[in-house]
Amino acid sequence: xxxxxxxxxxxxxxxxxxxxxxxxxxxxxxxxxxxxxxxxxxxxxxxxxxxxxxxxxxxxxxxxxxxxxxxxxxxxxxxxxxxxxxxxxxxxxxxxxxxxxxxxxxxxxxxxxxxxxxxxxxxxxxxxxxxxxxxxxxxxxxxxxxxxxxxxxxxxxxxxxxxxxxxxxxxxxxxxxxxxxxxxxxxxxxxxxxxxxxxxxxxxxxxxxxxxxxxxxxxxxxxxxxxxxxxxxxxxxxxxxxxxxxxxxxxxxxxxxxxxxxxxxxxxxxxxxxxxxxxxxxxxxxxxxxxxxxxxxxxxxxxxxxxxxxxxxxxxxxxxxxxxxxxxxxxxxxxxxxxxxxxxxxxxxxxxxxxxxxxxxxxxxxxxxxxxxxxxxxxxxxxxxxxxxxxxxxxxxxxxxxxxxxxxxxxxxxxxxxxxxxx
RNA sequence: GUGAGUGUAGCUCAGUGGGCGAGAGCGCUGGACUGUGGCUCCAGAGGUCGGGGGUUCGAAGCCCCUCACUCACCCCA
Numbered sequence: 102x103x104x105x106x107x108x109x110x111x112x113x114x115x116x117x118x119x120x121x122x123x124x125x126x127x128x129x130x131x132x133x134x135x136x137x138x139x140x141x142x143x144x145x146x147x148x149x150x151x152x153x154x155x156x157x158x159x160x161x162x163x164x165x166x167x168x169x170x171x172x173x174x175x176x177x178x179x180x181x182x183x184x185x186x187x188x189x190x191x192x193x194x195x196x197x198x199x200x201x202x203x204x205x206x207x208x209x210x211x212x213x214x215x216x217x218x219x220x221x222x223x224x225x226x227x228x229x230x231x232x233x234x235x236x237x238x239x240x241x242x243x244x245x246x247x248x249x250x251x252x253x254x255x256x257x258x259x260x261x262x263x264x265x266x267x268x269x270x271x272x273x274x275x276x277x278x279x280x281x282x283x284x285x286x287x288x289x290x291x292x293x294x295x296x297x298x299x300x301x302x303x304x305x306x307x308x309x310x311x312x313x314x315x316x317x318x319x320x321x322x323x324x325x326x327x328x329x330x331x332x333x334x335x336x337x338x339x340x341x342x343x344x345x346x347x348x349x350x351x352x353x354x355x356x357x358x359x360x361x362x363x364x365x366x367x368x369x370x371x372x373x374x375x376x377x378x379x380x381x382x383x384x385x386x387x388x389x390x391x392x393x394x395x396x397x398x399x400x401x402x403x404x405x406x407x408x409x410x411x412x413x414x415x416x417x418x419x420x421x422x423x424x425x426x427x428x429x430x431x432x433x434x435x436x437x438x439x440x441x442x443x444x445x446x447x448x449x450x451x452x453x454x455x456x457x458x459x460x461x462x463x464x465x466x467x468x469x470x471x472x473x474x475x476x477x478x479x480x481x482x483x484x485x486x487x488x489x490x491x492x493x494x495x496x497x498x499x500x501x502x503x504x505x506x507x508x509x510x511x512x513x514x515x516x517x518x519x520x521x522x523x524x
Numbered sequence: 525g526u527g528a529g530u531g532u533a534g535c536u537c538a539g540u541g542g543g544c545g546a547g548a549g550c551g552c553u554g555g556a557c558u559g560u561g562g563c564u565c566c567a568g569a570g571g572u573c574g575g576g577g578g579u580u581c582g583a584a585g586c587c588c589c590u591c592a593c594u595c596a597c598c599c600c601a
Contacts (some may be wrong), residue, residue: 108592160600463559465560467562
């Protein structure tokens with residue numbers, strides 16, 4: 102094999118497809134029941150969109166984007182996430198003028214130039230859901246509740262919803278400075294990465310894994326205690342509405358965000374068995390994003406589910422079923438007849454198969470057995486002259502004769518639509 | 525971008541004080557059963573031992589470089 106798939110880009114093989122479909126179908130079912138409508142956004146956007154929404158200083162924008170100049174000289178980027186694009190579409194098509202509340206979802210691949218590891222690829226898939234136009238904390242709780250519901254429907258059992266409040270630009274800026282000052286006094290105890298974080302995004306020091314840093318952060322001031330009245334009240338209400346819906350959650354005061362646009366509520370669903378990349382879904386409120394992108398003052402909230410990560414922790418479905426009937430042939434004429442029968446059966450929705458390699462009857466049966474095909478028809482010169490075809494039940498090992506000239510009709514009646522829907 | 529660990533048949537893996545024409549199980553093909561699957565037995569096909577260079581009489585095993593995969597860091601779904 103000379104040419105292989107590009108690093109971090111993977112094929113999804115037929116045996117995995119049913120599990121993928123189940124997740125996507127559950128997502129559509131649940132989201133549509135909650136009033137979300139599907140939107141499809143382009144793979145490519147102007148680089149500027151992501152620089153402005155995600156934040157020009159974030160790692161995603163700095164070093165993880167697939168960006169290039171197109172032939173017209175414009176800088177474009179394969180989307181590293183969907184929220185920015187959905188927000189762009191919302192503004193561009195003035196969807197806010199149709200109804201004050203707009204709910205959208207999207208399923209598709211994202212691209213980030215990162216080093217692959219468990220639960221992390223360069224092309225990966227997300228299920229995104231966004232609500233535009235409502236600032237009320239009820240919506241925060243509803244979105245989290247439906248996320249948990251959706252994940253459980255997909256078969257995710259061991260998971261935990263963690264929530265936090267990131268505050269608004271006003272209170273967060275103040276806290277940033279407070280925290281930075283706190284860190285300045287303990288620089289000797291911080292790791293190299295955290296010294297860098299201290300400058301770029303001091304909140305990130307909270308989720309450093311180095312012991313020394315964690316010890317320092319035990320005593321660090323918490324954002325919780327520095328929220329403005331509005332943010333504090335919002336967070337309390339979100340919690341009370343989650344309780345109203347009986348959604349279990351825990352507050353994680355150290356949870357922070359890598360994207361700049363988040364405000365107030367942030368949440369994650371973490372699962373066991375995922376290694377270091379243990380968040381299967383994450384989201385939050387972004388009340389200033391639409392305005393920052395040039396739209397009206399409209400609040401928003403949403404989440405993204407990492408589909409590959411979810412697939413790692415839910416049971417997989419069995420592969421697609423084999424054909425229903427295999428036609429084994431002996432001789433040229435039999436092969437020709439079987440060829441026609443297979444076509445006619447498949448055209449009416451019955452999956453049939455045959456072998457075109459002129460193998461012995463034994464090897465044809467062996468193949469049918471290996472493929473777990475439940476019925477095998479046998480046709481050779483004897484059957485052609487007697488006008489009777491053998492139909493063998495592979496599970497029971499029994500067989501009977503059926504008339505050659507009404508074969509297709511006979512098979513349709515016996516094995517037809519109860520198993521496979523007609524085309 | 526950083527670090528560690530792995531690359532031997534289609535798959536899962538044995539094989540290092542350097543000496544093998546390179547093995548096993550499963551899978552594949554054929555036969556025993558010349559037109560009847562599964563079980564059993566027999567036979568066969570299939571390998572640039574990731575790639576390149578070096579050391580050596582001799583390298584799958586040692587040295588250097590390189591590529592790929594995996595996990596972790598960074599970051600994140």
